Amino acid sequence: MTGEPDGPPRRPVQERGLRTRAAILDAAVRVLADEGYAAATTVRVQERAGVSRGRLLHHFPSRDELFVAAVHHLAATRLDAQLGELELPDEPGARIDAAITAMWASNGQPEFLASLELWLAARHDEALRAALLPTERRMGGILLDTQRRLFGDDLAARAEFAPLMELLVTSMRGTAITYAITGADAASEPNLVLWRRLARAQLLGE
Template identity: 35%
Template sequence: MGGVSATTAPGAVDRRPKQDRSRATRQRLLEAAVSCLAEHGWAGSTVSVVAERAGVSRGAAQHHFPTREDLFTAAVEYVAEERSTALRALFPEGAANRRAVIDALVDLYTGPLFRAALHLWVAASNEEQLRPRVTELEAKVGRETHRIAVDLLDADESRPGVRETVQGLLDMARGLGLANLLTDDRGRRERVVAQWAALLEHALG
């Protein structure tokens, strides 16, 4: 995840412009929210817990995010965008090695972002107020990930079945991420990914 801005030493005066301080506080809150959600789940991730982890007051947290739903949907979206940026940065000019791209895409679903997002999905299934926001967020993240995958795999979606093949890769990666939540599934995952890489090479040409 993105780096957290350095905090000001106790007793020191923070001379950064107010706008910069506000931006840094918001980023700390977002990153703390994702960490809390991944580690403690929805029930254990309150605004107070996140504020304490971020080193800010509850009032400051609520200034940036008036509700708990605002905070956690913004947090997962923020880190999803950070991961998308990082994924593109791995292959700034595209990637001839499709296996490397596939490995990077699978990694998206085995880190703290996926774990945090999963807790948010489970909460949304039971929280009427949260569900439409998470559904919209998931659709947005899914579209962006698909676009990145198509670009990096140099996939021609005008050809029959290519779009479905790329989406199948992402669905498979999500399933591998779920399997990895309970046990270290690395060995089986590597064999499955190798098989998918071979199938993709054949399908994409």
């Protein structure tokens, strides 16, 4: 008898908590993207995440807090992972083209569809809007920082960079909404050529 319990050692409580939280956040985004805000209940998230009601409420006491946290946490995580996966060229023109492609691709992720559901719902839900606005402002800063890293320090230092990014983001989001409705293949979006030309003209003077 060694006095030690049979089986593998249990994970530390903190690690289990982080894994549970990540599962809940991922499930919440999937429910929003697949089923829409009106049908997105904490019960559906609980079922998809495979957690108990008590564990879900321990991490996220309210429905709005859960969905806002899920969308923005996972969006920031995905942006960071995206940067780590990309091989960005050094030549400025090629760097711009690659960065524009990456920006457009991010609008096809479940996080964008989930965000869209929250934006529309917040128009008529004061509590949701109050929860959403502060995190949207923080997310704007994260997004701009990601764009700076995508384009590189030299291009991002230009005076035209920040307003150009704002224009591109709004244009891409508006275009992405049509794909959310039609389900068409966004990889061949014709505006990609125009966005690249615009970015080259503004940042390189071409």
